[in-house]
Amino acid sequence: MTSKDDLQMLREMVKEFTDAEIRPLAAKIDENEEIPKELINKLAEVGLLGTAFPEEYGGGGFGEYGFCLAQEEVTKACGSTATFIGAHQSIGTNAIYLGGDENLKQKYLPDLTAGKKIAAFALTEPEAGSDAFNLKTTAKFDGNKWILNGQKIWITNGAIADVFSVFARTEKGITGFVVEKDFPGLSVGANEKKLGIKGSATNTITFDNVEIPKENIMGTEGRGFVIAMKTLDAGRIGIGAASLGASKEMLRLSVIFANERKQFEQSISKFQAIQFMIAEMTTKIYAMESMLYKVAQKYDEHKDVMQEAAIVKLYCSEAVSEVADIALQIHGGMGFSRELPIERFYRDARILRIFEGTSEIQKLVISRKTIKNNGEWKI
Amino acid sequence: MKIAVCVSHVPDTATKIKIAENGKTIDSNDVTYVINPYDEFAVEEALKTKEKVGGEVVVISLGGEANKESIRKALAMGADSGVLLKDEDERDSSSLAFALADEIKAQGAELVFFGKQAVDFDNSVTGQITAELLGFNCVSVAVAFNIEGDKVIAEREIEGGKEVIETKIPAVITAQKGLNEPRYASLKGIMAAKRKIIEEKNAISSPNKTEVVQMKKPHGKQAGKILGSDASAVPELVRLLKEEAKVI
Ligand SMILES: Cc1cc2nc3c(=O)[nH]c(=O)nc-3n(C[C@H](O)[C@H](O)[C@H](O)COP(=O)(O)OP(=O)(O)OC[C@H]3O[C@@H](n4cnc5c(N)ncnc54)[C@H](O)[C@@H]3O)c2cc1C
Numbered sequence: 001m002t003s004k005d006d007l008q009m010l011r012e013m014v015k016e017f018t019d020a021e022i023r024p025l026a027a028k029i030d031e032n033e034e035i036p037k038e039l040i041n042k043l044a045e046v047g048l049l050g051t052a053f054p055e056e057y058g059g060g061g062f063g064e065y066g067f068c069l070a071q072e073e074v075t076k077a078c079g080s081t082a083t084f085i086g087a088h089q090s091i092g093t094n095a096i097y098l099g100g101d102e103n104l105k106q107k108y109l110p111d112l113t114a115g116k117k118i119a120a121f122a123l124t125e126p127e128a129g130s131d132a133f134n135l136k137t138t139a140k141f142d143g144n145k146w147i148l149n150g151q152k153i154w155i156t157n158g159a160i161a162d163v164f165s166v167f168a169r170t171e172k173g174i175t176g177f178v179v180e181k182d183f184p185g186l187s188v189g190a191n192e193k194k195l196g197i198k199g200s201a202t203n204t205i206t207f208d209n210v211e212i213p214k215e216n217i218m219g220t221e222g223r224g225f226v227i228a229m230k231t232l233d234a235g236r237i238g239i240g241a242a243s244l245g246a247s248k249e250m251l252r253l254s255v256i257f258a259n260e261r262k263q264f265e266q267s268i269s270k271f272q273a274i275q276f277m278i279a280e281m282t283t284k285i286y287a288m289e290s291m292l293y294k295v296a297q298k299y300d301e302h303k304d305v306m307q308e309a310a311i312v313k314l315y316c317s318e319a320v321s322e323v324a325d326i327a328l329q330i331h332g333g334m335g336f337s338r339e340l341p342i343e344r345f346y347r348d349a350r351i352l353r354i355f356e357g358t359s360e361i362q363k364l365v366i367s368r369k370t371i372k373n374n375g376e377w378k379i
Numbered sequence: 380m381k382i383a384v385c386v387s388h389v390p391d392t393a394t395k396i397k398i399a400e401n402g403k404t405i406d407s408n409d410v411t412y413v414i415n416p417y418d419e420f421a422v423e424e425a426l427k428t429k430e431k432v433g434g435e436v437v438v439i440s441l442g443g444e445a446n447k448e449s450i451r452k453a454l455a456m457g458a459d460s461g462v463l464l465k466d467e468d469e470r471d472s473s474s475l476a477f478a479l480a481d482e483i484k485a486q487g488a489e490l491v492f493f494g495k496q497a498v499d500f501d502n503s504v505t506g507q508i509t510a511e512l513l514g515f516n517c518v519s520v521a522v523a524f525n526i527e528g529d530k531v532i533a534e535r536e537i538e539g540g541k542e543v544i545e546t547k548i549p550a551v552i553t554a555q556k557g558l559n560e561p562r563y564a565s566l567k568g569i570m571a572a573k574r575k576i577i578e579e580k581n582a583i584s585s586p587n588k589t590e591v592v593q594m595k596k597p598h599g600k601q602a603g604k605i606l607g608s609d610a611s612a613v614p615e616l617v618r619l620l621k622e623e624a625k626v627i
Binding site for chain 1: 455563564565566567570572573
């Protein structure tokens with residue numbers, strides 16, 4: 001297990017790295033709608049593309065807890081970069097880690113955790129968004145290989161991934177597969193034009209009779225949906241971390257601004273209206289941080305956190321949207337200007353309430369268990 | 380080759396310093412301590428040298444338990460082992476060098492890197508005194524370093540230019556900004572550091588030759604003067620720069 005000292009050192013290292021390598025590029029990443037390859041290489045080099053995974057698979061060995069610390073720091077500078085890392089590690093690679101047998105893990109994890117290869121997680125389809133179970137992509141077994149047909153949409157890292165964790169319908173239900181970008185028949189659509197996290201590539205992936213070697217199945221046939229949902233537990237906790245990091249940064253910037261900006265011959269931080277806004281932000285951040293690390297720790301202890309991950313995802317993604325709104329309000333016209341990063345944080349925050357399950361879907365997950373427990377508190 | 384790096388654990392330059400009640404030390408409450416920035420260049424150069432010629436890098440720090448943080452940072456960057464010379468008392472540069480020299484000798488290190496100064500007391504002499512005590516050659520304020528066999532070539536900054544120095548090991552090098560670009564402690568490095576040993580020893584004692592009698596905060600900045608906002612203010616500005624500020 002990692003000790004407090006190691007986690008502290010991890011946070012400091014990521015902060016140092018983020019300040020020097022990511023923050024200076026963040027506005028450009030948004031404007032050019034692309035994360036420079038050199039930055040991806042640097043992230044790989046220091047180990048930030050494998051933070052959570054055990055050292056035996058080439059990972060950092062810091063667990064979900066350490067991953068969250070790192071995501072928090074990265075998101076303080078750049079939501080696009082955090083989204084890229086999250087999709088690669090927390091869902092793309094994690095599906096293989098959670099669902100694959102030992103051979104599959106040995107085949108893919110070392111390159112993925114080292115960042116030599118980039119992963120994506122492909123679940124969503126035109127007719128299967130919130131209703132992910134309704135997916136139509138099919139995989140048919142043909143002697144010694146699987147034949148994959150169908151289409152996935154909204155796939156983060158689609159344009160830059162080498163490896164896709166794909167979920168498809170097979171005879172026995174939904175099954176997960178590892179599909180490489182170079183398998184013939186796989187094609188990647190243009191980058192989607194988005195409101196925020198513009199540097200993170202989002203693409204349609206089409207499979208036209210893609211042959212998958214039979215050993216690339218994740219675990220056993222029919223287990224795919226369980227794997228996808230388990231993977232999303234980690235993904236949702238990671239979104240909590242991204243929400244927290246962005247919120248802390250916006251709070252910091254807002255307080256600096258409120259102290260410096262003078263109106264009516266005094267700093268605007270002297271007005272109770274602004275003080276109350278800062279109190280709101282602070283309280284939300286405190287709540288986010290408290291729940292996030294509690295659940296991350298439980299995840300690392302292999303406890304069932306499906307409901308709690310949904311709570312973290314729901315609360316933190318909603319809270320960061322409110323924090324962004326307050327931060328923009330405190331900054332007045334400057335908050336609306338592209339001269340400062342606030343408007344970028346405001347735009348980047350919005351996706352957090354949508355992907356990896358909308359807020360409404362989180363509420364379904366949360367209430368389902370509570371109702372099943374007859375309202376007894378069992379967390 | 381055994382390479383030693385001496386690192387200091389100093390207040391982060393971004394923290395606000397308060398003077399303690401005794402008027403002779405700083406109030407360390409609420410102060411964040413970090414590895415001395417110049418020592419990061421020293422660690423990097425030691426690691427690069429090890430990568431080139433082989434051997435091992437030992438990190439030495441004198442101070443309290445907290446100094447382990449800076450040692451661990453150097454271990455996470457890639458140093459092989461650490462030594463904490465335990466001593467909670469304030470030492471001057473000479474007393475510090477005395478204890479460091481003793482440990483460097485015990486380690487059998489032939490090449491020693493220091494930062495050119497620690498950003499707490501800014502004395503800029505510990506490396507040089509240590510070299511003197513050990514009878515090692517010394518190049519201070521190095522901005523470039525190379526080793527071929529037992530020959531050391533280093534460049535140092537001097538007023539208005541650079542000086543290239545050739546000497547031999549055993550040697551002490553003190554690192555200046557620009558010597559290299561310190562690497563990040565990677566995630567693997569942080570984990571590997573857990574398995575590396577930090578040996579704790581009592582620092583040998585040596586009397587201080589100097590004593591801090593008083594610490595004072597610098598005078599606050601005086602308010603600026605605005606002479607005008609267009610070209611008509613220039614003659615007066617030039618006069619003041621010449622006669623009052625005496626800078627032109
Ligand atoms: C930028 C971006 C990146 C993404 N990255 C990935 C990725 O890497 N991999 C991947 O597989 N997917 C990804 N997605 C897809 C994402 O997970 C889906 O967009 C999301 O789950 C919602 O699905 P939908 O867009 O089809 O919305 P819909 O499901 O059509 O929902 C529309 C609205 O209806 C509501 N709604 C739907 N069903 C219910 C219900 N039962 N009760 C109440 N309300 C309901 C929703 O909450 C929402 O408000 C990404 C999406 C975006 C925008």
